[in-house]
Amino acid sequence: MNSLVHQRCRVYTTEKVTIRILEEWCKGCEICVDVCKKHCLAMDILGKVKVVNVEACNKCLLCDVLCPDFAIAIE
Amino acid sequence: MRASVGLMQGNEACARGAIVAGCRFYAGYPITPSSEIAEELARLLPQVGGKFIQMEDEIGAMGACIGASLGGVKSMTATSGPGFSLKQENLGYAIYTEVPCVVVNVMRGGPSTGLPTSPAQSDVMQARWGTHGDHPMIALAPASVREVHDCTIRAFNLAERLRTPVILLYDEVIGHMREKVELTDPSQVAIVERPKPTCPPEVYLPYKAGEDDVPPFVRFGEGYRYHVTGLAHDERGFPTQNPRVVEAHQRRLHRKVERHRDEIAAYETFMLEDAEVAVFAYGITARSARAAVRTARSEGLRAGLLRPISLWPFLDLEVGKLAQQVKAIVVAEMNLGQMIYEVERAAQGRARVAAYQKASGEPIHPEEILAALQEVR
Amino acid sequence: MRYEVRISGEGGQGVILAGIILAEAAIRDGRNVVQTQVYGPESRGGATKAEVIISDEEIDYPKAGRIDLLLALTQEACDKYSGDLKDRGAMIVDSSQVTALPPGGFTLFALPIIETAKEKLGKGVVANIVALGTIAALSSAVSREAIEKAVLARVPTGTEELNLMALAAGFELAGASSQ
Amino acid sequence: MFDYHEYFRSEMMPHMWCKGCGNGIVLKALLRAIHRLGLSKDRIAMVSGIGCSSRLTGYVDCNTLHTTHGRPLAFATGLKLARPELTVIVITGDGDGLAIGGNHLIHTARRNIDLTCLLFNNQIYGMTGGQLAPTTPEALFSTTTPYGNIEPNFDACRLVQAAGGTFVARGTVYRAIPLEKLIAEGIQHKGFSFIEVLTTCPEIHGRRNKLGTPAEMLQALAKTTLPTGVIHQASGPEYTEAYDGIIAKAQGRT
Numbered sequence: 001m002n003s004l005v006h007q008r009c010r011v012y013t014t015e016k017v018t019i020r021i022l023e024e025w026c027k028g029c030e031i032c033v034d035v036c037k038k039h040c041l042a043m044d045i046l047g048k049v050k051v052v053n054v055e056a057c058n059k060c061l062l063c064d065v066l067c068p069d070f071a072i073a074i075e
Numbered sequence: 076m077r078a079s080v081g082l083m084q085g086n087e088a089c090a091r092g093a094i095v096a097g098c099r100f101y102a103g104y105p106i107t108p109s110s111e112i113a114e115e116l117a118r119l120l121p122q123v124g125g126k127f128i129q130m131e132d133e134i135g136a137m138g139a140c141i142g143a144s145l146g147g148v149k150s151m152t153a154t155s156g157p158g159f160s161l162k163q164e165n166l167g168y169a170i171y172t173e174v175p176c177v178v179v180n181v182m183r184g185g186p187s188t189g190l191p192t193s194p195a196q197s198d199v200m201q202a203r204w205g206t207h208g209d210h211p212m213i214a215l216a217p218a219s220v221r222e223v224h225d226c227t228i229r230a231f232n233l234a235e236r237l238r239t240p241v242i243l244l245y246d247e248v249i250g251h252m253r254e255k256v257e258l259t260d261p262s263q264v265a266i267v268e269r270p271k272p273t274c275p276p277e278v279y280l281p282y283k284a285g286e287d288d289v290p291p292f293v294r295f296g297e298g299y300r301y302h303v304t305g306l307a308h309d310e311r312g313f314p315t316q317n318p319r320v321v322e323a324h325q326r327r328l329h330r331k332v333e334r335h336r337d338e339i340a341a342y343e344t345f346m347l348e349d350a351e352v353a354v355f356a357y358g359i360t361a362r363s364a365r366a367a368v369r370t371a372r373s374e375g376l377r378a379g380l381l382r383p384i385s386l387w388p389f390l391d392l393e394v395g396k397l398a399q400q401v402k403a404i405v406v407a408e409m410n411l412g413q414m415i416y417e418v419e420r421a422a423q424g425r426a427r428v429a430a431y432q433k434a435s436g437e438p439i440h441p442e443e444i445l446a447a448l449q450e451v452r
Numbered sequence: 453m454r455y456e457v458r459i460s461g462e463g464g465q466g467v468i469l470a471g472i473i474l475a476e477a478a479i480r481d482g483r484n485v486v487q488t489q490v491y492g493p494e495s496r497g498g499a500t501k502a503e504v505i506i507s508d509e510e511i512d513y514p515k516a517g518r519i520d521l522l523l524a525l526t527q528e529a530c531d532k533y534s535g536d537l538k539d540r541g542a543m544i545v546d547s548s549q550v551t552a553l554p555p556g557g558f559t560l561f562a563l564p565i566i567e568t569a570k571e572k573l574g575k576g577v578v579a580n581i582v583a584l585g586t587i588a589a590l591s592s593a594v595s596r597e598a599i600e601k602a603v604l605a606r607v608p609t610g611t612e613e614l615n616l617m618a619l620a621a622g623f624e625l626a627g628a629s630s631q
Numbered sequence: 632m633f634d635y636h637e638y639f640r641s642e643m644m645p646h647m648w649c650k651g652c653g654n655g656i657v658l659k660a661l662l663r664a665i666h667r668l669g670l671s672k673d674r675i676a677m678v679s680g681i682g683c684s685s686r687l688t689g690y691v692d693c694n695t696l697h698t699t700h701g702r703p704l705a706f707a708t709g710l711k712l713a714r715p716e717l718t719v720i721v722i723t724g725d726g727d728g729l730a731i732g733g734n735h736l737i738h739t740a741r742r743n744i745d746l747t748c749l750l751f752n753n754q755i756y757g758m759t760g761g762q763l764a765p766t767t768p769e770a771l772f773s774t775t776t777p778y779g780n781i782e783p784n785f786d787a788c789r790l791v792q793a794a795g796g797t798f799v800a801r802g803t804v805y806r807a808i809p810l811e812k813l814i815a816e817g818i819q820h821k822g823f824s825f826i827e828v829l830t831t832c833p834e835i836h837g838r839r840n841k842l843g844t845p846a847e848m849l850q851a852l853a854k855t856t857l858p859t860g861v862i863h864q865a866s867g868p869e870y871t872e873a874y875d876g877i878i879a880k881a882q883g884r885t
Contacts, residue, residue: 025644029651029833034846065807066849068655069645070635082476082487100713108491121881126712126874130705131738138702138735139709142678145696146713168699192491252514253472253487255479295694295710296717298673302640302689304697313643313689359514366512441513 009073012051017059018075023048026071032063080257085250086153088220089179089243090115092227093151095261097268098177099125100150102139104132104158107191108247109181112153133161137178141165144174145303147294149231153179155247156198157188160205166240167206168305170328173282173290175234175269177227179243181250184436193436194246196358197410202242203387209325211332213339214242214387216357220254226384232267233339237331238289244386246409248359248438272299282324283310288331332388341384342393346372350379352451353397355418356407357383359438364407366441371448378448386414391421398422403451407431407444427451453507455593456516459583460501460533461525466580469606471502473584477594477602478506486514499529506593521591522558523583524550525565544586546579561590563625569618578618581607585622596623638662638672640692647686649757651837651845653804653830654684657751660807661720662691664814676717678707680727683758683832684751687722701732704739707746715871718818721748725766726756729785733765736787740796740823744870747817747824750787755836771840791825792863798824799863803852804831809860816861822869829855 009020019040028047038056041049041063049072057074064074083091089112093101101120103113113129120127126143130136136152144150154162159180169176182198184190198205202214213233217226223245230241272279272291281301284290293299306314307321315321332339343361346368347353356364361382371378381397381404383390394417397404404426406415411432419428431447433439457474461467468489475487489502503516519537523544524530530550537543539557547562563586569579581603588599600619607615648654665675675693679685681700688695694717698706703721711719728736728750739746755773756762762775765785772779792799798820802810810828817824831837831848842848879885 027650029845031651031846031849034844035849065659066656066804068648068652068659068845070655070659080479082472082479082485100709102709118881121874121878124878124882126878128708128712130708131734134702135705135708135735135738138698138705139712141698142696142706142709142711143713144709145706146710146717148713150709150713164699165702247491248488248514251488251491253475254511254514255475255483255485294714295676295696296674296714300672300693300695302695302697304689305699306697311642313640362512362514369512438513438515440517 010050012054014054017054017057019051019054019057020073020075021049021051022071025069027069029068031066031068032072035062035066080255082253083220083256084111084253085220085223085245086111086181087115088224088256089153089227090119092224093177093231094119094123095264096149096228096231097266098149098151098231099123100140100143100148101125101127101152102130102136102143102150103152104130104136104154106133106155106158108183108250109153109155109179111250112179133158134165137162137165140176141169141174144176145295149175149235151177151179153181155181155183155191156185159198159201163206167208167210169240170206170210170212171208171305172303173238174240175238176240177230177234177243178240179227182244182246184434190436192247194248194359194438195409195434195436196246196360197413197434198244199386199410200413202244211239211329212242212387213237213239213332213385214244215341215384216244216386217249217384218358218361218382220249220252221256221258222384223249224256224258228264228266232265235269236267236289237335238269238292239332244358246359276300280310281312282308284327284331288327288334336388339385339388340390340393342390343382343384345380345382347379347381347397349377350401351377352403352405352448353379353381353401354405354407354444354448355381355383355394355414356444357386357414360407360409363439363441364444367444367448370441370445376448376452389417389421394418394421395423398426401426403427403429405429405431405444405447405451407439407447409433409439454509454511455506455591456519457504457506457521457523457587457591457593458501458516458519458533459504459523459587460499460529462498462529463500465525466577467500467525468502470580470584471504473599473602473606474504474587474594476605477588477598478504480598480601481595483508484511486511488515499526499532501529501533521587521593523587525579525583526550527552530554542590544583544590561586561626561629563629565622565625568621568625572621573614573618575614578615581615581618582622582625585619586626589623589626633663633666635659635662638665638692639690643690646690648683649834651831651833652683653753653832653849654687654751656804656807657684657749657810657828657830658687658690660811661749661814663811664818667811667815668818670718670818674717676710676714676719677722678703678710678719679722680724680732681758682724682727682756683753684724685722685727701727701730702735703727704732704735704746704748708739708742708744711744711746712871712874715745719746720818721746723748723750725750725752725754725785725787726764729765729787736791737794740791740794740825742870743795743797743822743867745821745823747814748826749814750825750827751830752787752827753830753832753836755832757832757835761835761839773836773839786857787827788825788862795867796825796863797822797865797867798861800825800861801827801829801857801859803829803855803859805849805852806859813861820864822867829857
């Protein structure tokens with residue numbers, strides 16, 4: 001539902017889903033990591049979110065709607 | 076409305092002047108001795124398609140006034156001393172965000188609740204410095220019912236022309252008294268509208284001023300989407316703490332008023348040509364001063380009167396010139412020392428500056444000013 | 453010449469309206485005029501007053517202070533507001549209400565204003581208009597034509613005749629008194 | 632495809648809210664609601680007061696007004712009366728809207744003027760560094776209650792309902808999709824709509840009171856004992872429409 005196509009995003013994609021991460025805007029609150037029941041997301045050593053298992057994403061959109069920093073988008 | 080002669084109250088003249096000036100929004104809160112302005116506008120505004128609202132407090136009234144003005148409607152609020160104190164924060168907001176509006180203060184005795192039904196002239200410094208921060212200010216002080224009407228129109232014209240609040244200051248006596256007035260046909264009155272942008276929305280900068288230091292204004296909802304904030308802001312209207320931008324903005328606000336000083340400045344001189352002593356008096360006190368000058372002349376004392384109609388910006392040049400001409404200036408005011416300090420500053424020691432001050436809740440009587448003139452002759 | 457009139461009585465007697473009508477009559481005569489009154493707690497109940505200054509010149513100081521003509525409809529108003537009546541001024545009092553008079557060199561007219569309104573006209577509320585009639589008749593403040601027109605312009609529709617009768621009754625009282 | 636960025640002022644982003652602050656989640660829900668209703672950016676005015684949440688107006692590309700502390704409803708009332716055709720959304724916080732601006736809230740509700748007010752309740756004064764708010768729970772700590780808060784807190788929804796508001800709802804940032812729906816309903820409602828949003832302040836409030844990680848604070852909102860959803864809805868004369876009746880009467884048209 002959220003698109004970040006115009007931004008400098010890191011894109012993770014499969015046939016089912018595209019996850020875009022706008023690292024610049026991520027403040028590292030970890031909300032997305034904590035709410036993801038499929039453990040698709042994790043924090044990198046710089047404290048930014050990264051996708052560790054794009055295959056597991058079931059598009060529940062929790063990370064998308066709960067990221068307070070507009071840094072993650074699920075298509 | 077046509078040109079008319081009739082009996083009119085000061086506060087009523089203010090309300091009628093507002094309608095002629097194109098005021099179509101009033102927000103206020105009841106307070107003596109200004110309430111008749113609200114009562115009159117509650118009746119008149121809907122007749123011309125305008126809107127009146129009695130707000131829950133003075134602060135809200137000032138806020139609503141600014142909101143309506145951003146909606147593109149000429150707006151006004153009126154109050155008296157204590158209410159004027161409450162409005163100060165939002166008044167500063169209107170100055171900084173350059174939202175035109177007219178604020179009337181019908182002065183009564185203070186401080187605090189003071190004398191609700193008695194006159195004073197003790198808010199002239201509050202008008203100048205009541206809101207915090209460094210800012211310019213425009214204030215007009217009419218001395219008759221007719222002048223209340225005309226100054227209200229002028230206040231709107233200046234507010235719209237310069238995108239800034241303008242204060243109208245007069246006292247309880249002028250607000251409440253009824254007087255014979257002869258009003259000009261409203262169709263003959265010059266009405267000023269706020270400057271509009273000529274550029275398309277994409278390049279519009281809400282706080283970028285032209286050569287006259289006044290940025291063009293566009294009301295909300297016309298496709299020119301922009302931000303208004305009381306935080307220090309740049310030409311786009313966005314908050315900034317960049318010292319260079321902040322300083323430039325502050326200086327432009329001052330320059331905007333200063334460079335239009337001649338447009339704002341208004342005063343009346345009475346028997347001043349060959350005067351050796353002069354009275355400096357405004358509002359109701361100027362009427363007593365005029366009577367005193369007449370009597371002084373009949374007794375052989377060459378007295379004259381300088382009556383400022385615009386109080387702020389202060390008439391430095393005019394007072395400076397007066398100080399070169401006369402040997403003494405009596406500053407008569409219904410407070411224990413406010414405008415006298417401005418007169419002293421402008422006189423620069425070139426003439427003696429003497430005070431006649433009164434803070435009893437009664438207007439100064441002509442005989443009191445006459446005695447003061449005789450003392451300095 | 454500056455001419456100062458003070459109309460006094462108690463709240464509800466229409467004293468302020470009488471002041472406004474007098475002022476408007478003076479304007480009809482082509483003169484300058486300022487009208488003031490008391491506001492606030494002082495105007496609620498008890499004594500109240502309206503003042504009218506009439507002049508051919510510009511009126512600088514707008515407050516009355518040397519009264520040429522004082523009208524008092526109550527004893528309290530008379531006591532409270534007669535202090536600055538000029539030595540040779542005129543005082544009109546309601547004869548049924550005002551019995552104790554202040555000392556002074558004024559000319560006194562004690563007239564049954566309220567009684568006339570109540571009994572002759574059947575409406576106590578028009579006492580203020582009767583009073584205006586006496587003022588117009590006993591002073592040169594306003595012309596009879598002007599005061600008649602001013603009354604007609606201010607009173608509620610349907611009461612014009614009653615008010616004109618009240619005004620005439622005032623003139624009559626004054627005429628009887630000055631004969 | 633919907634893109635939040637279409638509604639941003641790019642030069643103002645990213646926003647200034649702290650790590651984990653719930654305000655961004657409310658902003659998202661608001662933008663989705665606006666998108667869902669198909670409102671034109673030109674016809675929306677957003678009016679805010681002072682505080683963390685009130686910074687929201689700076690980020691949205693519409694007609695925005697960032698006013699003085701506690702006064703956005705008063706400014707918005709003037710603006711709405713001047714331009715009834717605009718959709719006016721008021722952004723306020725618990726300190727802004729319930730403490731310093733509490734008087735405006737009850738009277739705006741009483742008038743039933745067609746504004747939509749989003750009150751961000753994060754239980755604390757965040758912008759000024761964590762002082763007691765009228766919504767801070769009892770016994771919690773703030774910089775001005777170093778020994779614990781002894782003041783009972785406020786139920787904003789009951790207040791607004793009692794004052795005459797005709798649409799009263801409460802949502803949380805944890806239930807962000809229902810929140811979006813509440814906001815959309817509030818905007819569509821004719822009259823004064825009030826939506827209290829329970830949000831989180833992990834940095835200033837959460838840390839001091841050991842309320843857990845940002846995610847834990849979000850999840851705790853799911854367990855709120857306060858009623859959520861639409862709490863009260865009624866119909867009544869809307870103020871600007873009622874005033875049109877006054878104009879008609881004054882002009883002798885009725």
